[in-house]
Amino acid sequence: MSQTEIRLGMSNAMSGPVAAVCLPASEGAKAWLAKVNEEGGVHGRKVTVDVLDDGYEAPRAAANVRDLTHKGIFAMFGGCGTVSAAAIATALKGSDVPYLFPYAALPDLVEPVQPNVFSLLPLYRDQIFTAIDHLVTKAPGTVYTVTSQIPGYESTVSGAEAGVKSAGGTLLSSALLPATNAPAEQEAAKAGQHNVDYLAMTVLAPDAARMLNGMAKSHDLPAKAILSSAPLAAQSFAAALSAEAAQLLKTLSPTVPPSDPAAQECVDALRKHSPDTKPDALALFGCAGAQVLIAALQAAGDEPTRSKLTGALEEMNGAQVSSLLPTVSFNAEDHVGLDSMFLLTLDSAQQYTVEETVPLQTAP
Structure with missing residues (x-):
């Protein structure tokens, strides 16, 4: 200086x-x-x-x-x-x-x-815990979680599972996607077999889009909602998403949309x-x-x-x-600056809008 x-x-x-x-x-x-x-x-x-x-x-x-x-x-x-x-x-x-x-x-x-x-x-652990607990509590149902194997993924998996338990939902399965060359289409077919109410994702955006579009094509999307942490809050992800999947998406984001x-x-x-x-x-x-x-x-x-x-x-x-x-x-x-995040949904033009501000919870 x-x-x-x-x-x-x-x-x-x-x-x-x-x-x-x-x-x-x-x-x-x-x-x-x-x-x-x-x-x-x-x-x-x-x-x-x-x-x-x-x-x-x-x-x-x-x-x-x-x-x-x-x-x-x-x-x-x-x-x-x-x-x-x-x-x-x-x-x-x-x-x-x-x-x-x-x-x-x-x-x-x-x-x-x-x-x-x-x-x-x-932390993604706390983001996905909060998303699941906040939304599944309102209408409990079955949950299938998918997590990319990026550094620290183990805590994210634990947070998702704890969120399902806290919300009174039923965890059907927890799947992992490799961080590179992820077989997203195969995972789509696997997830679709469960006929879930909620799909909870902490997944790299390109893999998430391929997986969700595959589920939409086979009419296997979750019945109630797709829940996500910040990686799926990008407009470039929304643009790649099928209309059927887009109307189900609810994702946390640290920032308002553009x-x-x-x-x-x-x-x-x-x-x-x-x-x-x-x-x-x-x-x-x-x-x-x-x-x-x-x-x-x-x-x-x-x-x-x-x-x-x-x-x-x-x-x-x-x-x-x-x-x-x-x-x-x-x-x-505490050196994490945000203790709340914006919950975003997609409108009919597949543009993100803020639905509400959600207090962050710390996963147990």
Whole structure:
């Protein structure tokens, strides 16, 4: 950091198997920082970010951390994906370099609390527990759960099973999909044999679309609803979904959808500073993370330090720092910023709309 600049580092999958999903997260963040810098920065300093490609590979992510910290960055910020996030957190362990707001819901990031690691995205374990408990309680029935085998998936499976029990539903089966080359069509046929009321999914979006469209084709969709965590809150996923599946979808999301008036400022920033980036879920999450970061930097004062920054975050309590997000709260014992999420449904044009804001529950 200098008298004129606060320099951040980011490692993101700009190439490789998840690049199309993850690249918008960095573009959304950069767009908001560009807007802030146009308006004078933070206490007179421009906030810049060096973005390095990790290809969603742990060794490359760790090497990026070494490169960026050697250059003297103030904090690691943003990025996308559990594999990269795990490597980055490990590389920074024991240092005072903050690691802020990756799009990852990995238990190892926040359990136990690490003093320099802060997450906005609630754990998938708690997301799917909340979705099931909140919705199945209203009309109990049979539930079939499907989880992608990404890092930390074991806790997600446990959360889904606990949610069914808490809601008074009947768990028929829990299935796992490989994180790569998932046999989604085969899983669709398998799930369809159960004639379920609810399908609860924490699944990578392309696999979920193939699975649900396969079930729709064979008329095997669940009778009551498809319940999901944040990975299925992207408009690109909705566009790939059959109309039959779309009308059943209820998914939690950390941000409002791009069509919501509350998203307008970030949509405008993207149109100006990253016009080729669609203002979808990951881009809006990146923008929201930048908004929380700027609020914390402003609170850290004219001469910010890393400890002042993390201290400012821990003092956020029910703060409405981004119109995209529910209120944000951190404290010394809890470094997950959101304790509620938006429940989204799809309208007749298959555009997401906010149905309600749902308090997050912690899975037992």
